Amino acid sequence: GAVVSQHPSRVICKSGTSVKIECRSLDFQATTMFWYRQFPKQSLMLMATSNEGSKATYEQGVEKDKFLINHASLTLSTLTVTSAHPEDSSFYICSARTQGAQPQHFGDGTRLSIL
Amino acid sequence: EDKVVQSPLSLVVHEGDTVTLNCSYEVTNFRSLLWYKQEKKAPTFLFMLTSSGIEKKSGRLSSILDKKELFSILNITATQTGDSAVYLCAVELNYGGSQGNLIFGKGTKLSVKP
Numbered sequence: 001g002a003v004v005s006q007h008p009s010r011v012i013c014k015s016g017t018s019v020k021i022e023c024r025s026l027d028f029q030a031t032t033m034f035w036y037r038q039f040p041k042q043s044l045m046l047m048a049t050s051n052e053g054s055k056a057t058y059e060q061g062v063e064k065d066k067f068l069i070n071h072a073s074l075t076l077s078t079l080t081v082t083s084a085h086p087e088d089s090s091f092y093i094c095s096a097r098t099q100g101a102q103p104q105h106f107g108d109g110t111r112l113s114i115l
Numbered sequence: 116e117d118k119v120v121q122s123p124l125s126l127v128v129h130e131g132d133t134v135t136l137n138c139s140y141e142v143t144n145f146r147s148l149l150w151y152k153q154e155k156k157a158p159t160f161l162f163m164l165t166s167s168g169i170e171k172k173s174g175r176l177s178s179i180l181d182k183k184e185l186f187s188i189l190n191i192t193a194t195q196t197g198d199s200a201v202y203l204c205a206v207e208l209n210y211g212g213s214q215g216n217l218i219f220g221k222g223t224k225l226s227v228k229p
Binding site: 006034042045097101103104105106107 | 159
């Protein structure tokens with residue numbers, strides 16, 4: 001149980017392109033989803049938190065107009081990196097949790113490379 | 116500033132050895148402490164600890180939390196090459212409601228040699 005699917009696993013695209021990443025909870029209702037970014041040899045850094053049907057809460061320093069998050073249902077959240085540039089290249093990971101004292105479960109991540 | 120510190124940052128052992136990974140934390144509003152194993156992809160959940168002194172076990176892995184000393188350890192006995200991974204410690208903050216943001220440590224990279 002507690003499977004989180006993230007798609008795509010790898011994206012390579014040109015600078016200026018917008019990229020959409022999907023995160024789905026397959027066997028539970030995710031009342032809250034989280035988006036992280038991980039640079040090589042560094043730990044996960046929280047970008048934003050989203051509750052179903054609400055606007056996302058962004059961490060300090062994360063541009064909400066750059067990283068658009070939509071959590072339209074209890075099983076799906078999307079992160080759109082708008083007008084991506086090479087400095088946006090990174091490993092993006094989503095996680096999801098249900099209500100109560102439950103752990104976050106992570107997707108397999110998306111490696112984004114902007115040329 | 117909330118922080119989670121793991122030690123050691125890396126560790127090389129031989130199969131069969133027992134290892135202890137450390138995690139200390141300083142946070143303003145503690146809710147729980149979690150351990151994850153990260154291989155090539157995203158972290159997989161190992162343990163969630165909320166109370167002091169209660170050991171959680173799963174096979175050869177076990178973990179315990181000391182909320183007075185703000186510290187947790189993850190033990191792996193009879194290590195195998197498949198245990199090679201980065202082990203992440205994270206503290207969940209209690210923001211009220213259902214948010215529960217995680218603050219991650221930098222991880223301990225464990226390499227188990229045959």
